[in-house]
Amino acid sequence: xxxxxxxxxxxxxxxxxxxxxxxxxxxxxxxxxxxxxxxxxxxxxxxxxxxxxxxxxxxxxxxxxxxxxxxxxxxxxxxxxxxxxxxxxxxxxxxxxxxxxxxxxxxxxxxxxxxxxxxxxxxxxxxxxxxxxxxxxxxxxxxxxxxxxxxxxxxxxxxxxxxxxxxxxxxxxxxxxxxxxxxxxxxxxxxxxxxxxxxxxxxxxxxxxxxxxxxxxxxxxxxxxxxxxxxxxxxxxxxxxxxxxxxxxxxxxxxxxxxxxxxxxxxxxxxxxxxxxxxxxxxxxxxxxxxxxxxxxxxxxxxxxxxxxxxxxxxxxxxxxxxxxxxxxxxxxxxxxxxxxxxxxxxxxxxxxxxxxxxxxxxxxxxxxxxxxx
Amino acid sequence: xxxxxxxxxxxxxxxxxxxxxxxxxxxxxxxxxxxxxxxxxxxxxxxxxxxxxxxxxxxxxxxxxxxxxxxxxxxxxxxxxxxxxxxxxxxxxxxxxxxxxxxxxxxxxxxxxxxxxxxxxxxxxxxxxxxxxxxxxxxxxxxxxxxxxxxxxxxxxxxxxxxxxxxxxxxxxxxxxxxxxxxxxxxxxxxxxxxxxxxxxxxxxxxxxxxxxxxxxxxxxxxxxxxxxxxxxxxxxxxxxxxxxxxxxxxxxxxxxxxxxxxxxxxxxxxxxxxxxxxxxxxxxxxxxxxxxxxxxxxxxxxxxxxxxxxxxxxxxxxxxxxxxxxxxxxxxxxxxxxxxxxxxxxxxxxxxxxxxxxxxxxxxxxxxxxxxx
Numbered sequence: 001x002x003x004x005x006x007x008x009x010x011x012x013x014x015x016x017x018x019x020x021x022x023x024x025x026x027x028x029x030x031x032x033x034x035x036x037x038x039x040x041x042x043x044x045x046x047x048x049x050x051x052x053x054x055x056x057x058x059x060x061x062x063x064x065x066x067x068x069x070x071x072x073x074x075x076x077x078x079x080x081x082x083x084x085x086x087x088x089x090x091x092x093x094x095x096x097x098x099x100x101x102x103x104x105x106x107x108x109x110x111x112x113x114x115x116x117x118x119x120x121x122x123x124x125x126x127x128x129x130x131x132x133x134x135x136x137x138x139x140x141x142x143x144x145x146x147x148x149x150x151x152x153x154x155x156x157x158x159x160x161x162x163x164x165x166x167x168x169x170x171x172x173x174x175x176x177x178x179x180x181x182x183x184x185x186x187x188x189x190x191x192x193x194x195x196x197x198x199x200x201x202x203x204x205x206x207x208x209x210x211x212x213x214x215x216x217x218x219x220x221x222x223x224x225x226x227x228x229x230x231x232x233x234x235x236x237x238x239x240x241x242x243x244x245x246x247x248x249x250x251x252x253x254x255x256x257x258x259x260x261x262x263x264x265x266x267x268x269x270x271x272x273x274x275x276x277x278x279x280x281x282x283x284x285x286x287x288x289x290x291x292x293x294x295x296x297x298x299x300x301x302x303x304x305x306x307x308x309x310x311x312x313x314x315x316x317x318x319x320x321x322x323x324x325x326x327x328x329x330x331x332x333x334x335x336x337x338x339x340x341x342x343x344x345x346x347x348x349x350x351x352x353x354x355x356x357x358x359x360x361x362x363x364x365x366x367x368x369x370x371x372x373x374x
Numbered sequence: 375x376x377x378x379x380x381x382x383x384x385x386x387x388x389x390x391x392x393x394x395x396x397x398x399x400x401x402x403x404x405x406x407x408x409x410x411x412x413x414x415x416x417x418x419x420x421x422x423x424x425x426x427x428x429x430x431x432x433x434x435x436x437x438x439x440x441x442x443x444x445x446x447x448x449x450x451x452x453x454x455x456x457x458x459x460x461x462x463x464x465x466x467x468x469x470x471x472x473x474x475x476x477x478x479x480x481x482x483x484x485x486x487x488x489x490x491x492x493x494x495x496x497x498x499x500x501x502x503x504x505x506x507x508x509x510x511x512x513x514x515x516x517x518x519x520x521x522x523x524x525x526x527x528x529x530x531x532x533x534x535x536x537x538x539x540x541x542x543x544x545x546x547x548x549x550x551x552x553x554x555x556x557x558x559x560x561x562x563x564x565x566x567x568x569x570x571x572x573x574x575x576x577x578x579x580x581x582x583x584x585x586x587x588x589x590x591x592x593x594x595x596x597x598x599x600x601x602x603x604x605x606x607x608x609x610x611x612x613x614x615x616x617x618x619x620x621x622x623x624x625x626x627x628x629x630x631x632x633x634x635x636x637x638x639x640x641x642x643x644x645x646x647x648x649x650x651x652x653x654x655x656x657x658x659x660x661x662x663x664x665x666x667x668x669x670x671x672x673x674x675x676x677x678x679x680x681x682x683x684x685x686x687x688x689x690x691x692x693x694x695x696x697x698x699x700x701x702x703x704x705x706x707x708x709x710x711x712x713x714x715x716x717x718x719x720x721x722x723x724x725x726x727x728x729x730x731x732x733x734x735x736x737x738x739x740x741x742x743x744x745x746x747x748x
Contacts, residue, residue, distance in 0.1 A: 041694060041701040047685075069693040073669055077689065085685045295447055311459045313451065319443040320415060326703055327415040 001208040004183055005030075005242045005263075011356040014374055015234060015261030018351040021211070021242045023089040023141035024181050025081065028056045030242065030263035031347055033254065033340045034091060036271060039064050040074075040084040043271055044326075044333040047086045053306065053338040054345065057089040057141070059266045062134055063098035066126070067117050071137035079139025091266070092140035094131045094173075096187070097215070097247065100149035108148055110165070128169040129176040136180055144213065144246075145173040147187040152220040159191030166215075167203035174207050183210035185244060191216060192225055194232050201236045211242035211264075218248050227256050231374070234261035251280060251343055252372075255363055258347050259356065259374050270340045274332035277321045280339040284367040286314075288332070293318045306338035307331075375582040378557055379404075379616045379637075385730040388748055389608060389635030392725040395585070395616045397463040397515035398555050399455065402430045404616065404637035405721055407628065407714045408465055410645060413438050414448075414458040417645055418700075418707040421460045427680065427712040428719065431463040431515070433640045436508055437472035440500070441491050445511035453513025465640070466514035468505045468547075470561070471589070471621065474523035482522055484539070502543040503550040510554055518587065518620075519547040521561040526594040533565030540589075541577035548581050557584035559618065566595055568606055575610045585616035585638075592622050601630050605748070608635035625654060625717055626746075629737055632721050633730065633748055644714045648706035651695045654713040658741045660688075662706070667692040680712035681705075 010017040020027050035042045035050065038061045042050060050058065060080060065071060077083040080090055099106045099113045106115035112127030126134075131146035147166045150159050166189045177184050186204035190197030204212055214233050217226050230245055234257075237243050244264035245257050254265055270280065277288040281301035286293075288300075299309035300317065308317070308331040320328035350359035364371045384391040394401050409416045409424065412435045416424060424432065434454060439445060451457040454464055473480045473487045480489035486501030500508075505520035521540045524533050540563045551558050560578035564571030578586055588607050591600050604619055608631075611617050618638035619631050628639055644654065651662040655675035660667075662674075673683035674691065682691070682705040694702035724733035738745045 039693070039697045039699055040690070041699050044700045044704070046701070046704065064697075068697060069668070069689070073689065076669060077671065077687065083687075083690055085690075294443070295450060297451065313457075315443070315447065315451065316414070316457055316459075319413070323413045323438075323442060325413055325415050326418045326700055327420070329700055330418070330420065330704070 001210065003240045004210050005240060007240070009352045009354070011259075011351050012354055013357045014259045015231070016258050016347070016351050016356045017261060017263070018348050019263065021263070023057075023183060025087060025089045025141050026056075028089055029348060031254075031258045031344055032056060032264055033344045034059045034264065034266040035337050035340075036061075036266055036268045037084070037086075038268075039068070040080060042333075042337075043275065044330045045337065047084070049334060050086070050337075051088075053334060054341045055088075055337065057091060058086060059091045059093065060138070060140065061095070061098060062092045062131065062138065063095035065092075065138060066095060066134050067119055067124075071134045075137040075139075079137075081139060089141040091142035092135045092138055092144065093246070094135070094144040094146040094187075095126055096131070096144075096147040097149050099126065108165070110168070112146070128172040132173050132176045132184070136178060136182065140182060142183045142185060142211070143177070145170045145184065145186050145209070147189060147215050149219065150189055150191040150216045152192060154191050156193055156196075159189075159193050159196055163189045163191070163196050163200050167200065167207075170204060170209075171207050174209070185209050185211040185213050185242075187213045187215040187246070188233055188237075189216050190233075192221055192229060194229070197229060197233045198236055201233055205238060209241070211244060212237045213244040213246050213264075215246050217245060218253075223253070226253070227260065227372075230257050230262060231260035251340070251363075252369075254340070254343060255347070255360055256372065256374075259360060270336035271333050274336040275329045277328070277332065279332060280336050282366045288314065288318050288321050290318075300335055301339070304335065304339065306335050308335040308338075375584070377614045378584050379614060381614070383726045383728070385633075385725050386728055387731045388633045389605070390632050390721070390725050390730045391635060391637070392722050393616075393637065395637070397431075397557060399461060399463045399515050400430075402463055403722060405628075405632045405718055406430060406638055407718045408433045408638065408640040409711050409714075410435075410640055410642045411458070411460075412642075413442070414454060416707075416711075417649065418704045419711065421458070423708060424460070424711075425462075427708060428715045429462075429711065431465060432460060433465045433467065434512070434514065435469070435472060436466045436505065436512065437469035439466075439512060440469060440508050441493055441498075445508045449511040449513075453511075455513060463515040465516040466509045466512055466518065467620070468509070468518040468520040468561075469500055470505070470518075470521040471523050473500065482539070484542070487520070502546040506547050506550045506558070510552060510556065514556060516557045516559060516585070517551070519544045519558065519560050519583075521563060521589050523590045523593065524563055524565040526566060528565050530567055530570075533563075533567050533570055537563045537565070537570050537574050541574065541581075544578060544583075545581050548583070559583050559585040559587050559616075561587045561589040561620070562607055562611075563590050564607075565590060566599055566603060568603070571603060571607045572610055575607055579612060583615070585618060586611045587618040587620050589620050591619060592627070597627070600627070601634065601746075604631050604636060605634035625714070625737075626743075628714070628717060629721065629734055630746065630748075633734060644710035645707050648710040649703045651702070651706065653706060654710050656740045662688065662692050662695050674709055675713070678709065678713065680709050682709040682712075
């Protein structure tokens with residue numbers, strides 16, 4: 001398997017590294033954060049807004065697009081890129097996590113996942129082969145294997161069983177893929193059992209993928225456990241391939257996971273929290289509806305260069321939020337995504353200049369938080 | 375009273391005319407449509423989006439801003455322009471129409487309007503002098519007198535009484551205004567009684583304003599009655615001042631009112647309908663949720679040059695609408711406002727080239743509608 005990844009620099013004090021991943025729609029610089037565009041749109045952001053904040057790649061959800069408008073429609077349009085007018089890389093998840101989130105509405109068998117649509121209650125089926133076929137129709141640059149996520153807590157027997165099934169499904173995904181030039185990533189499961197994680201890494205690497213993701217993290221476990229699982233698995237994964245932690249996380253999580261060798265991240269947090277009026281700043285979180293911002297002429301973050309901070313006051317953003325204006329979601333999302341994208345840019349630069357530990361310390365100093373031990 | 379209006383051209387076949395109005399934040403070209411930004415934002419449109427579609431002036435609602443966030447806060451920010459990051463002209467209404475819309479929650483006396491806030495039910499009072507003071511605090515380029523709107527239908531006695539009160543309030547507004555450079559427009563009432571309209575025109579002109587608006591139209595009366603009232607009143611108003619019909623209207627209304635000599639328009643229709651999935655096109659209206667657009671690769675309007683039509687298919691817009699995505703409102707609003715703004719641009723050009731009647735005929739031909747008689 002030739003790797004789409006090239007290493008550019010690594011930290012001399014931790015596992016943090018900087019590189020690039022080559023895809024059909026261009027190269028992405030890692031470590032990177034991928035804004036989530038669940039239904040073929042990053043909520044409130046035009047493609048131009050995304051380019052403006054420096055987004056290089058976005059994520060779309062296979063489960064949602066499979067249901068509506070349907071992958072065959074998107075295939076007719078020449079794929080997701082043309083359909084949604086985003087011409088840079090797209091990663092699609094496999095639908096596994098969304099189906100897992102349906103809980104009792106989903107049933108997992110050896111063959112695949114049977115589940116009820118959250119839209120109309122109809123019963124649908126997705127096999128590992130289907131998941132790849134749907135993602136090929138969507139035309140994403142990076143496809144993910146169908147996996148079975150493990151809840152937290154889970155018994156060792158449950159975790160073992162699900163991890164083994166994920167491996168068998170991964171093999172079927174690998175066998176089903178066509179030579180489209182799209183990349184296919186395997187997903188490491190194993191719950192919170194380090195030895196199962198290690199075996200899952202071995203299984204995935206034996207099958208051979210273009211990159212490796214850690215799934216089933218940030219599902220309710222303590223943050224330290226997530227960091228430990230990430231660090232252990234990242235160390236076992238082949239260093240010449242991209243490493244991706246799915247669905248993570250807070251700014252702190254990004255810094256900690258990068259320091260443990262992770263290259264790629266996605267999370268709904270910056271976009272969802274923006275719509276709920278929670279803004280990320282270099283000093284920590286800011287809840288815009290708070291009365292103290294009523295007449296605050298300052299931008300959200302005086303250290304931020306985003307469109308929102310360059311043009312609008314906290315008072316105006318609070319007004320828009322209280323008045324339930326669409327513009328509140330738009331301006332808050334621009335700010336939060338800019339914050340996440342620029343946090344990653346800052347880490348990349350720090351790794352290149354081999355001052356990642358300094359960057360990390362300053363990151364916590366600015367928020368008056370203690371630096372956690374790696 | 376020196377006029378802020380200059381005439382550039384007039385049609386040789388009807389009352390349509392083309393000119394400009396000079397304001398503190400620049401000159402606007404008339405006839406013009408003003409997008410509505412009720413709560414200090416045009417829903418879903420950044421100021422850059424507004425500039426992109428060619429908007430030259432927007433309207434904001436005094437009633438809403440008086441309630442939230444309050445005009446004193448906006449004064450602290452140096453006015454609405456700075457608060458909302460829109461640096462071209464702004465017209466504010468007086469709050470009269472919104473208070474009228476509160477129906478039994480409002481009580482009109484000689485002194486002013488007592489009403490209950492739709493936000494928290496608190497009892498508030500606005501006098502004609504207050505309405506001007508609030509608009510001076512907002513710093514709008516064009517302020518409107520506080521008026522009392524007349525329902526349809528209304529008896530002659532009711533209409534007469536309200537029209538006379540509007541005149542007395544207009545006098546008080548005129549007396550209260552300070553020398554800020556902001557323009558102040560009078561509002562002609564009179565219900566659907568031509569002689570009351572004529573007397574209201576006389577009253578307003580006698581007081582003397584920077585421009586004249588027709589209020590109390592599009593309140594439920596038949597379209598032909600609205601056109602007739604507009605035509606008669608416009609003919610009586612002084613031709614060296616701007617003429618504005620408030621809250622109007624459909625594309626057809628704009629064409630008909632321009633042909634009757636009107637210079638300025640505002641209406642929530644393009645923005646509100648956009649959010650409800652109704653799109654304006656050169657061929658008429660298009661309801662984007664209709665099943666026939668499921669896989670329609672065409673833009674909303676093949677004759678349209680807006681951002682939405684240049685980049686997105688009907689199928690994608692239908693998907694966004696069905697999925698209740700914010701982007702549906704954003705892209706639909708861009709399209710509808712572009713349509714309205716460019717319809718006005720088309721009329722201006724046609725008047726300059728003295729081919730307005732041809733323009734009007736083509737406008738109806740494209741929609742396969744009969745041309746109404748003027």
